[in-house]
Amino acid sequence: MNTQTLYDKLWNSHLVRTEPDGTALIYIDRHLVHEVTSPQAFEGLRLAQRKPWSPISMLAVPDHNVPTTKRSGGIADPISRLQVETLDANCNEFGITEFKMNDIRQGVVHVMGPEQGATLPGMTVVCGDSHTSTHGAFGALAHGIGTSEVEHVMATQCLVAKKSKSMLVKVSGVLRNGVTAKDIALAVIGKIGTAGGTGYAIEFGGDTVRALSMEARMTLCNMAIEAGARAGMIAADDTTFAYLKGRPFAPHGAQWDQAVTYWRTLHSDEGAKFDTLVELNAADIKPQVTWGTSPEMVVAVDGLVPDPENAPDAVKRGDWERALAYMGLQANMPIEQIKIDKVFIGSCTNGRIEDMRAAAAVAKGKKVAGNVMLAMVVPGSGLVKAQAEQEGLDKIFIAAGFEWRDPGCSMCLAMNDDRLSPGERCASTSNRNFEGRQGQGGRTHLVSPEMAAAAAIAGHFVDVSKL
């Protein structure tokens, strides 16, 4: 019998046509839109006198530019404000559902979509944002696209694509105390490198992954792009269905039952062939901290900053030296001795309710260290914020000296006012530690929410598994 991977099934069920060279037209079920990568696409539609093929497949939200304080006063920066207003106007003109800045459902697009049930198993999901891989956690084929492709999907409901190779990342066993999906993701990237997944669609499997909650699965798939893979995915199962049931965009009644029957087929068949297999033992994974300017520059919290002398080749040695200089770190320094100036808890990677709970559990009854100038918690959406407040998490954070903000992308990429100053060092739950990512000259260390909260309290990195 012909065995198929989950990726094969998702690809084949959306194939409109294939050209002789393998270039295919793939039908897109869900198109998520935000303010940064869409204005030029809408303008392109207008110039060509085209209309969106299926406005109901689209769902829009402003997230990158929105302020996380004093939101009722609007956006102070006129350029940011124009970009958000342009999204509002475009959605209005073309009849696209949008959760505007002051709607409680507003949030980071990759938190908002799943929360609304707008991402369903078996779907193809695109968005002009590389972290669209997040939605693969539902057994969907989801990946980021550029603005030309945003316009293409708007106009044709299809994407021109070529099938990727397939990679299975299999994680087995029980995670240590204090080790999270974020640490799995960083450990995978540390192992295969930021280009390790280039040209691949990654499926995450194994009993460790099966045991993860939906929030944790989203964190894992979110970071697939940092391993170079446009798409990450996890087979749909009862955890997926329990998360989706009753959400606004999810099917209801008889259609729910019909959908679940189909969704149960969305897994790789026994014996399905992958082009590459990567295996990790969960028990080997410790809390991770990045030390450099690429997510692959990562070590366990009890490790040392690497020495460029030990780099595998000359190009890497140069990269490590540049990274150490930029980060202001010495080779062979223990990670736990690195002192931090700021803490950012939030983003499409770690801005969900579980992340808020995990960070609050560490912060409860403690105080942010004196050397930490700012520790901010930015919930991923208005609904995450409301839920957290209902649980009293906001009070825990505020009592400990954290700032409790309004939802948005915030200091993950620092397009709004939330940013690092040159030389400032941040423990961040976001996804990229590139030079300047959180502000020009800013120094980012990627960690889990638990590790970020623990660093805020201690003033330096500590092994959360030992607390």
Added chain:
Amino acid sequence: MNKFTLLDGLVAPMDRANVDTDAIIPKQFLKSIKRSGFGPNAFDEWRYLDHGEPGMDNSKRQLNPDFVLNQARYQGAQVLLARENFGCGSSREHAPWALEDYGFRVIIAPSFADIFFNNCFKNGLLPIRLAEDKVDALFKAAAKAVGYRLTIDLEKQLITTPDGQRYAFEVDAHRKYCLINGLDDIGLTLKHKDDIKSFEAKHRAAQPWL
């Protein structure tokens, strides 16, 4: 989109791996609602000594003398020589817009990030994957000779060096066709409108909850 057929261009080397799209065009310039004018801010944080913001007069800003593209010998470069995983990170198409607006038409590297690679073809930029040892040889040659140029023939899928060495490269037939003819995909895809409609009808019948 600009057509690409044949180019004889000056080469500039960028000798570091994992050059990300945040470095190619920093986030503050993504607030623009236009798709042009990003060239003066390409590599902004590396290129200038001050902090750049939209709306600044870039001609009055102080250039970083240590940044490779600021060297006199690389002015007017159209071919960027790069290392592994060029264009990683964010999906921002502003990155190829900035490179193209700066004047580049070709990027040669051992590997590219998938989304960036794809975005290049939509903007008249040709990204070429070449084996690491060949890229290395080109880096050495470009460092040695001031004014080092390469000829890139997309039709024949050939790079020719000044001393007549030839490197063949791969490119998808569909992408090559679009680039040579300066075609955008939407018009081509809409030729298959009936296929899309019939697929959509079947798809929705099978999954009525969509």
